[in-house]
Amino acid sequence: MKLSELAANKHGTVKSLGRDEHFLNRISSVGITEGAVFQVVKNDRKMPMLIYVRETLLALNRKDCEKIEVSEVRV
């Protein structure tokens, strides 16, 4: 599923970040990498998503969230 489809307070792991090199460099430098485990903190309509990964709270715009494939992890 897409990251943008995961509701608040769910946990997930990153499956794929796509092939766009510019995006890959940008997104991995803030700690989102394939295999990384994260928590969705906020997922409100028309707002950037808030993701907690590697002890960091990140704001990610929705368009990029649609490019990220994740799968839900039940804790």
Next chain:
Amino acid sequence: MNCIALLGQPNSGKSTVFNQLTGSRQHVGNWPGKTVEKTEGNYFFHGTSYTVVDLPGSYGLSGNSDEEIITEQFIKSGEADLVCVLADASQLERSLYMLADFVLMDHPMILLLNMMDVATAQGKQIDDKKLSEKLGIPVLPFTAADGKGFDELKTLIEQEMKAPHRPISKPEIAGTAKANADQILSGVKEKYSWIESLLEGVSKSAGEDYQVKGFDKLLLRPILGKVMTLLVILVGFLAAMFIMAPFMSVAGMLPGLLGKPIADFLTGLHVHPWLVSIFSLLIPNTFYFCISMAAFVFGVNVVFGFLEEIGFLARAAYQFDGALSKLGLQGKAVAPILMGMGCTIGGASGTRVMDNWGQKMLTMMVVWAVPCASIWSVIPVISNMFFPAWGTALVCLGIILYIFVLMFIVSRIFGGKLVSENDRSGMIMELPPYHKAHWKYILKEAWIKCFDMFKRALRTVTLVSIVFWAFSYSSSGNVENSLLYKVGTFIEPVTKFFGMGWRTFMAFITAAFAKEAVLGTLNAVFAGQDTVANIAFNASKAGVDKNALALLMTQTISGAEALAFMFAITFSVPCLMALSTTYKESHSLKWTAKTAGFYIVAALILSCIVYHIALPFLG
């Protein structure tokens, strides 16, 4: 030559370290051939001078942005003897990514673990000695904003200059240049597993869920959060007014206190009236004007410095990212734009937080469209002369609506040239944990900006006010004997087309110097009692009899002209110092001139449209 370069991710406190090391001994220019800002400074320690270079770059070094290429070339040139890599101790795993990229360059370096105060408050323990052993370079735990450990840092730098250390451990990655997607993915994996192995036994991540706590529960809500953000900013403005009020009122006494004694003294010496007027009116007024402006800049910077440091501005950026991306801007632009509501100068210098030059320049151009606080002290006064209270409310509403139209026009015309498609990528930003404010640092930074503003204002305003004074000097005291009147009436047929007669057009010109000068100028040109120069740079409204002026103005000009005039002054060049600050921040004469030219032309066109639409109704 002892040269130290600083490298770190946003929010790692790099600029705090830079500012604390160099104080006001800074120089900002451009990297050769690039529109990327180069910030350099220096400090003395034990009688030796050290140069500090702030290296550009955002979260890592493996992208191919201008910033990253510059940093790589600078390191390879060997100019830097030592590189200080900064990491945020409270988010070590992620913020060591910059180090993971940088160790590949195999250069003498030290690692600063900044924001130890935040990490300690979170209950995190970091074994810096063990980290240092693993890396083979010195590691210094540190809290830059409290200003304490700097002697230790300078001593360490001194030692490392003599006996430098290079990293003994690095991620196993072959060349990073022009990597394809697969290489990037495997490189990233390798870098993070290197970081994980570094942190083994050094620090433990809590592994707990993130809880939205306290104020964030309100601030991160979609609609309520926006309302709260605006409320906080509003309170911030009130605080800024409170901070600057004492300075302004003391400075406001200068013209009154100094004017007459100087005039009496010089007249007693039989000095020419020209010179008397310069020393007794122009100079005290210029001083008053510059001090008030510097006080404004101080107040706005203290408030926004505080909001930035505690982490509030990052949340504001999150709230308004959606709206601003429609203008081609990042969410971060929200701070300068809101600062512009207080003072355009503050807003223009606040664009320093933007990621790159194009974003910064576009934000400055957008900030110009926001009417500052001074204009709101002028518009209702003029509007009340011509229209009833509901009419004034409509005028204000019209102005507010046009702000958005103008922002949109600016972003359409200039956005494409300034911000490339690649840089338009949406928000990827960290929301830092709330920090405690370090007041000493905030006040010091605001003071440096305020003093710099004062010096620049004094130079520019003195020069321009002398020119303006000469144009408007009138031996008889009547405005009709001045050069300004002759030029004004000569070009009146042209300005009439744009909706303004020579009187309002003259006030339109002074409004581009300072909005505070508008009422004084109107008084001079309509009542003809005083020379324009005597009043133009006197930011005080004292001496303007509003009722008498209202009577004269309504007899002389139409409601349509007044309306056109109000729109024209609100959306023209904000003030002389906003222009000067835009030049200082952009380092581009071309773009500063483009901005000023665009705003003057756009104001005239707007005035023309408003006048011709309003004429049948208000004629």
